[in-house]
Amino acid sequence: FFGFSFFLIAAALLLMGLLFVFHLEQRAGERALMLALGFTPRQVNRWLWAEGCLVAAIGTGLGVAAGVLYTKLALRGLATLWQATTHVQYFDYHANASTLFGGTAAALLASVLATGWACRRQDPSAVSVRLAGSQTIEAPPPKRVGWFNRGGLVACLVGAMILALTGEGSAEAFFGAGSLLLIAGLLGCRWGLIALAHANWAPREPATVGARGAARRLGRSLTTIAVLASGIFLVTAVGAFRQDPTKKAEARSAGTGGFALFARSTLPIYEDLDSTAGRTAWNLDPDLLRQTAIVPLRVQPGDDASCLNLNRAQQPQLLGVDPSELDRRHAFTFVQTRAGLAPADGWKDLERLEPDGAIPAVGDEATLTWALGKAVGDTVTLADERGQPLHLRIVGVIGNSILQGNLIIAERHFLARFPGAAGSRMLLIDAPNDRRRDTLAAHLMSRLQDRGLEVVPAAQRLAEFAAVENGYITIFQTLGGLGLLLGTAGFGIVTLRNLLERRNELAVLLALGFAPPAVHRLIAGEHLLLLGLGLAVGGIAATMAILPVWLSAPSATD
Numbered sequence: 001f002f003g004f005s006f007f008l009i010a011a012a013l014l015l016m017g018l019l020f021v022f023h024l025e026q027r028a029g030e031r032a033l034m035l036a037l038g039f040t041p042r043q044v045n046r047w048l049w050a051e052g053c054l055v056a057a058i059g060t061g062l063g064v065a066a067g068v069l070y071t072k073l074a075l076r077g078l079a080t081l082w083q084a085t086t087h088v089q090y091f092d093y094h095a096n097a098s099t100l101f102g103g104t105a106a107a108l109l110a111s112v113l114a115t116g117w118a119c120r121r122q123d124p125s126a127v128s129v130r131l132a133g134s135q136t137i138e139a140p141p142p143k144r145v146g147w148f149n150r151g152g153l154v155a156c157l158v159g160a161m162i163l164a165l166t167g168e169g170s171a172e173a174f175f176g177a178g179s180l181l182l183i184a185g186l187l188g189c190r191w192g193l194i195a196l197a198h199a200n201w202a203p204r205e206p207a208t209v210g211a212r213g214a215a216r217r218l219g220r221s222l223t224t225i226a227v228l229a230s231g232i233f234l235v236t237a238v239g240a241f242r243q244d245p246t247k248k249a250e251a252r253s254a255g256t257g258g259f260a261l262f263a264r265s266t267l268p269i270y271e272d273l274d275s276t277a278g279r280t281a282w283n284l285d286p287d288l289l290r291q292t293a294i295v296p297l298r299v300q301p302g303d304d305a306s307c308l309n310l311n312r313a314q315q316p317q318l319l320g321v322d323p324s325e326l327d328r329r330h331a332f333t334f335v336q337t338r339a340g341l342a343p344a345d346g347w348k349d350l351e352r353l354e355p356d357g358a359i360p361a362v363g364d365e366a367t368l369t370w371a372l373g374k375a376v377g378d379t380v381t382l383a384d385e386r387g388q389p390l391h392l393r394i395v396g397v398i399g400n401s402i403l404q405g406n407l408i409i410a411e412r413h414f415l416a417r418f419p420g421a422a423g424s425r426m427l428l429i430d431a432p433n434d435r436r437r438d439t440l441a442a443h444l445m446s447r448l449q450d451r452g453l454e455v456v457p458a459a460q461r462l463a464e465f466a467a468v469e470n471g472y473i474t475i476f477q478t479l480g481g482l483g484l485l486l487g488t489a490g491f492g493i494v495t496l497r498n499l500l501e502r503r504n505e506l507a508v509l510l511a512l513g514f515a516p517p518a519v520h521r522l523i524a525g526e527h528l529l530l531l532g533l534g535l536a537v538g539g540i541a542a543t544m545a546i547l548p549v550w551l552s553a554p555s556a557t558d
Helices: 002-026 028-036 041-079 097-120 127-131 147-166 171-197 206-215 218-240 276-281 323-329 365-372 411-417 436-447 458-501 503-511 516-552
Strands: 261-269 293-300 317-321 334-337 359-364 379-383 389-398 406-410 424-430 454-457
Touching: 002 028, 002 041, 002 097, 002 171, 002 218, 002 458, 028 041, 041 097, 041 458, 147 171, 147 516, 171 206, 171 218, 171 516, 206 218, 206 516, 218 458, 218 516, 261 436, 261 458, 293 411, 317 323, 317 411, 359 365, 359 411, 365 389, 406 411, 436 454, 454 458, 458 503, 458 516, 503 516
Parallel strands: 317 406, 359 389
Antiparallel strands: 261 424, 261 454, 293 317, 293 424, 334 389, 359 406, 379 389
């Protein structure tokens, strides 16, 4: 929320500063008259700044009220439209006074600084020109594109590359790289606009002439590009993080582990359903189970440590599995293992015992990071069947998977500390990729109904977990929508302002015989260039910032 809101706040401040500059330009004659009567520039700036601060204070108050309303609507959405995210039917909104006052003060301070900067940017010279109603047009000289612009562009690109390569997909690296890429894009646009304005060629098409006019107000053009780029960055980046659990769900490295079905039972299943004797005991159809393999998991009940539980798990559920079965299939993907151990050997690491007697354990990334607050090398202490302390050493982390909410240890260690947990209560089922899967699931639930067996597609279980992240991403996208709305509003305001300022110029062109379509193309060329640059800078920055995350994601291949 903080990272995405930063871009939204930056876009809002840029738009506010731009509007205040328009306000000051509209009152240029009044300001020039006050300077001609003997008032100092500092006095005039203070009066105008006071007006801006008053408006900012009113806007800040409305913003706080809107923020409270937005939060309540978001909580309402989590309890209704996005209930799959939390599995909670009601939220009680609690307002923290320090947060409200702190946010109000921060927003007001940022607004005051933005208006103050806009006041200081006004040129107090050329009073007679301003009194005459003329306007000074920015004409950026080529020398302004010097070592500072080039050096800043290179430094931002190098910094973004370093963050992307060393950040390991962290949120800080993503937002840092995104910010640097946006700044680099703006510096590149500044360079390009100045070069376009001073190019040694004579354009003939009205649209090309208009494109050169984009450098007419360089600061205004760059602000418009920045606001548009911020909104595009938000929408593009947030959308790229949306999870699609059904994509390549058949791969062993996917969150399903390559398993077709996931089963849980209320009562233990003592027979080995992967053997002929076990299938015969439950009268399972041998033809239907042909080419089907079942990996049983022993379960020691505990707290749900998945993202479906909003509370911190104190005694997470424990699973016992034969590591060789998962290792032979190369099931799931280890995103982190202990130092010196290859990710491919993560499951083998469960067989050994730690020197201090701790039992090696593996957990899902979401479980360890958010539910337990643990990482590789940390120890989780539980109670075994006899009430004795059970120390589990985290030796590996697997990516988002259907085993979320559990800690996994080797079956022999499990039986040594929980000898009474006979039988299996969780099954991972390999089945052919055909229509018989639904029939197989119904057949297993029918035959083992006495054990309370529930069988669901593995991709469906993974989708339940993905719905949590996608629900929050939907909330993020509303922020992105606000940013894009700000960018669109800024672009429209700049277009309207430019047209109002150039009414006399456009009237002269029409009087000289230029056809209205040619004038329209001239205007469109200037503003479509700004629109295209804003879309390009925001889209490219978002794509480049999220590219390391895509590249570091495990390949969904068998």
